[in-house]
Amino acid sequence: MTFSLPSPMKMALGLIPATMAFASPALAADSILGDWVTQDRDAIIKISRCGATVCGRIHKYLVTPPNGAGQKDINNPDKSLRSRTILGMAILTGFTPDGDIWRGKVYDPKSGKTYRSEVSLQSANRLKMKGCIAFICQGQNWSRAK
Numbered sequence: 589m590t591f592s593l594p595s596p597m598k599m600a601l602g603l604i605p606a607t608m609a610f611a612s613p614a615l616a617a618d619s620i621l622g623d624w625v626t627q628d629r630d631a632i633i634k635i636s637r638c639g640a641t642v643c644g645r646i647h648k649y650l651v652t653p654p655n656g657a658g659q660k661d662i663n664n665p666d667k668s669l670r671s672r673t674i675l676g677m678a679i680l681t682g683f684t685p686d687g688d689i690w691r692g693k694v695y696d697p698k699s700g701k702t703y704r705s706e707v708s709l710q711s712a713n714r715l716k717m718k719g720c721i722a723f724i725c726q727g728q729n730w731s732r733a734k
Contacts, residue, residue, distance in 0.1 A: 619709050620690060623647060623733035632733050635680065635707075642690060644680030663700030680717075683707060694719045 620642065624633045634647035653659035659674045674697050683692030683705075694705035696719070703719035710716050710729070718727040 619712075620707060620715060624715055624730040625650070625733050626730055627728035633679065633730070638678070638681070640684075641681070641692065642683040643678045643692075644683075645678045646675055649675065659697075661697055661700075663697060665700050680705065680707070 621635050621637070624635060624644075625631075626633060628651075630649070630651040631646050632648040632650065633644045635642060635644040637643075649657060653674065655662075657675065660670060661672045661674055661677065662670050664670050664672075677695075677697070679695045679697065681693050681695070683690040688708055690707040692705050692707070693702050694717070695702045703721060705720065706716075706718045706725070708716045713732040715730040715732070716727055717730055718725040720726075
């Protein structure tokens with residue numbers, strides 16, 4: 589006697605591997621989420637979901653900025669944004685997964701420039717963040733805040 593699964597059951601079981609494949613990016617996203625100390629140890633960046641993408645905001649200063657904790661975005665090329673406070677501002681925006689790398693944009697409030705960016709998890713407690721112009725990238729190693 590042979591046992592055969594009904595057709596809808598076969599289809600449902602066939603979808604399990606497909607749904608697991610779609611779940612992988614969400615699991616990868618969770619691994620980069622959290623609080624990260626910048627390489628210069630001057631701030632903590634909180635990486636979290638922002639709608640359909642992932643972003644990173646300046647969550648806390650570890651070193652007081654030159655113009656104080658209320659430092660404004662004075663170098664922004666958009667004059668209407670120069671009065672906004674840097675603390676709480678999203679500097680990593682639009683990050684989406686591309687394999688083991690997350691791609692988006694990084695804003696540097698010190699220069700007022702926005703760069704193409706890549707973020708990758710090096711270990712559970714180490715993140716590689718790169719800012720790129722054309723094919724030239726400069727990176728920093730961030731560590732998970734404790």
